[in-house]
Amino acid sequence: xxxxxxxxxxxxxxxxxxxxxxxxxxxxxxxxxxxxxxxxxxxxxxxxxxxxxxxxxxxxxxxxxxx
Amino acid sequence: xxxxxxxxxxxxxxxxxxxxxxxxxxxxxxxxxxxxxxxxxxxxxxxxxxxxxxxxxxxxxxxxxxxxxxxxxxxxxxxxxxxxxxxxxxxxxxxxxxxxxxxxxxxxxxxxxxxxxxxxxxxxxxxxxxxxxxxxxxxxxxxxxxxxxxxxxxxxxxxxxxxxxxxxxxxxxxxxxxxxxxxxxxxxxxxxxxxxxxxxxxxxxxxxxxxxxxxxxxxxxxxxxxxxxxxxxxxxxxxxxxxxxxxxxxxxxxxxxxxxxxxxxxxxxxxxxxxxxxxxxxxxxxxxxxxxxxxxxxxxxxxxxxxxxxxxxxxxxxxxxxxxxxxxxxxxxxxxxxxxxxxxxxxxxxxxxxxxxxxxxxxxxxxxxxxxxxxxxxxxxxxxxxxxxxxxxxxxxxxxxxxxxxxxxxxxxxxxxxxxxxxxxxxxxxxxxxxxxxxxxxxxxxxxxxxxxxxxxxxxxxxxxxxxxxxxxxxxxxxxxxxxxxx
Numbered sequence: 371x372x373x374x375x376x377x378x379x380x381x382x383x384x385x386x387x388x389x390x391x392x393x394x395x396x397x398x399x400x401x402x403x404x405x406x407x408x409x410x411x412x413x414x415x416x417x418x419x420x421x422x423x424x425x426x427x428x429x430x431x432x433x434x435x436x437x
Numbered sequence: 438x439x440x441x442x443x444x445x446x447x448x449x450x451x452x453x454x455x456x457x458x459x460x461x462x463x464x465x466x467x468x469x470x471x472x473x474x475x476x477x478x479x480x481x482x483x484x485x486x487x488x489x490x491x492x493x494x495x496x497x498x499x500x501x502x503x504x505x506x507x508x509x510x511x512x513x514x515x516x517x518x519x520x521x522x523x524x525x526x527x528x529x530x531x532x533x534x535x536x537x538x539x540x541x542x543x544x545x546x547x548x549x550x551x552x553x554x555x556x557x558x559x560x561x562x563x564x565x566x567x568x569x570x571x572x573x574x575x576x577x578x579x580x581x582x583x584x585x586x587x588x589x590x591x592x593x594x595x596x597x598x599x600x601x602x603x604x605x606x607x608x609x610x611x612x613x614x615x616x617x618x619x620x621x622x623x624x625x626x627x628x629x630x631x632x633x634x635x636x637x638x639x640x641x642x643x644x645x646x647x648x649x650x651x652x653x654x655x656x657x658x659x660x661x662x663x664x665x666x667x668x669x670x671x672x673x674x675x676x677x678x679x680x681x682x683x684x685x686x687x688x689x690x691x692x693x694x695x696x697x698x699x700x701x702x703x704x705x706x707x708x709x710x711x712x713x714x715x716x717x718x719x720x721x722x723x724x725x726x727x728x729x730x731x732x733x734x735x736x737x738x739x740x741x742x743x744x745x746x747x748x749x750x751x752x753x754x755x756x757x758x759x760x761x762x763x764x765x766x767x768x769x770x771x772x773x774x775x776x777x778x779x780x781x782x783x784x785x786x787x788x789x790x791x792x793x794x795x796x797x798x799x800x801x802x803x804x805x806x807x808x809x810x811x812x813x814x815x816x817x818x819x820x821x822x823x824x825x826x827x828x829x830x831x832x833x834x835x836x837x838x839x840x841x842x843x844x845x846x847x848x849x850x851x852x853x854x855x856x857x858x859x860x861x862x863x864x865x866x867x868x869x870x871x872x873x874x875x876x877x878x879x880x881x882x883x884x885x886x887x888x889x890x891x892x893x894x895x896x897x898x899x900x901x902x903x904x905x906x907x908x909x910x911x912x913x914x915x916x917x918x919x920x921x922x923x924x
Contacts, residue, residue, distance in 0.1 A: 406781030
């Protein structure tokens with residue numbers, strides 16, 4: 371597993387961890403939170419915007435005909 | 438010593454019909470085999486010994502009375518312990534679910550019971566089908582029968598190990614990013630992720646609603662086909678369940694591949710990521726065999742593997758976080774470290790990321806639809822490396838994402854993994870074939886044609902216990918089942 375820069379563990383107090391209500395897990399497992407936040411940031415960076423932002427996302431809403 | 442444990446489901450069914458084998462005899466033989474070998478493999482979390490024997494007695498009576506229900510009647514099967522069997526715990530291999538008890542059968546369990554299959558036990562997995570080989574959980578991780586020092590793939594690790602190790606002829610797995618095809622490939626068996634919705638997911642604990650699939654694992658393509666026949670079917674209680682399906686998926690199994698057009702997605706493992714030399718050479722050999730059998734094999738271009746992987750991961754993390762967020766906030770220490778690290782990214786993704794990923798998903802589905810206008814089957818790498826050592830956490834993290842499976846969870850296309858060689862270290866190599874939506878018939882036909890021409894499935898693992906297991910450092914912990922008659 372990658373070693374984490376000690377400065378990065380300060381991330382546990384980062385607003386986005388608190389906003390995600392990760393106080394307990396950030397306190398107990400700060401390295402896991404740092405690794406996860408980094409992974410999410412990498413995904414957000416890599417995710418390209420869809421060619422048509424107005425396109426219906428998958429799966430489309432379907433009406434339930436139960437009556 | 439009897440070799441009954443290596444019989445395929447097809448052979449078992451034929452032996453029952455010819456009165457050369459009885460279900461009770463077979464179940465007893467497999468229970469002995471589990472007793473002798475599972476202390477080294479850890480493939481099962483629980484074995485339903487009494488219930489399996491009861492079911493075997495019942496099957497025996499029916500078969501002797503000339504009422505053989507079909508090819509799965511009296512055939513034992515292992516169930517990944519993320520799928521509900523009424524009256525048994527569904528632990529998901531996690532501390533979080535140790536006190537869980539299933540009240541109803543999953544849809545697939547009802548289908549298996551109707552087909553007369555015998556539910557032999559619940560198989561080990563990566564925690565919640567997401568973690569990895571972890572040593573800080575209530576149950577030890579399953580090990581690879583080809584070399585118990587190595588990982589068996591995952592997340593359906595116990596199902597792969599149990600089938601490859603001759604502990605059971607069939608097993609069910611689940612697949613959200615490749616979790617059937619990975620252990621199938623690492624353990625040298627056959628694993629099918631069917632078209633999304635062909636097999637109802639109802640009663641399997643979800644990981645990612647729009648990516649989850651249930652599918653069969655077996656030692657032969659024929660066995661996978663007949664298990665699929667039993668499992669497929671519309672379930673009005675599952676919003677993702679397909680309304681119409683074929684009922685005989687093995688109808689073309691022996692038809693060969695002459696005239697089929699197969700697109701080899703070589704860039705997945707030669708440009709986008711670099712497969713090991715042995716994996717790459719084995720895939721070239723598969724292409725040669727398929728050409729020799731009469732298929733037209735041509736190289737084909739899809740979007741980059743990383744494009745698929747990014748979109749799949751954003752969706753997976755978002756959906757999995759919706760399920761696990763509460764537990765992770767309240768009981769983080771009850772998850773293995775590897776699970777926490779794989780589940781927490783969902784906390785940092787936004788709703789916009791998720792919707793964009795679902796929009797990108799449709800664009801990628803469109804890219805596959807385009808290529809399927811020109812070919813009948815796609816051929817790709819499965820894993821880009823062979824199984825790493827089970828205790829090498831760094832190598833596990835490095836190699837686990839080096840795969841070409843998750844694109845087809847994203848698009849929903851059916852995909853099958855099967856053995857195509859042995860590495861110099863004696864570990865299985867595998868190939869992945871992908872079909873059009875709901876065209877499992879052609880997919881299984883192609884897989885069977887390869888299997889017939891290159892019978893790697895006839896190779897059995899040496900089943901030598903590892904030093905660690907031999908020294909008793911790691912003892913399999915099993916739940917004891919006092920209930921009978923529930924299988």
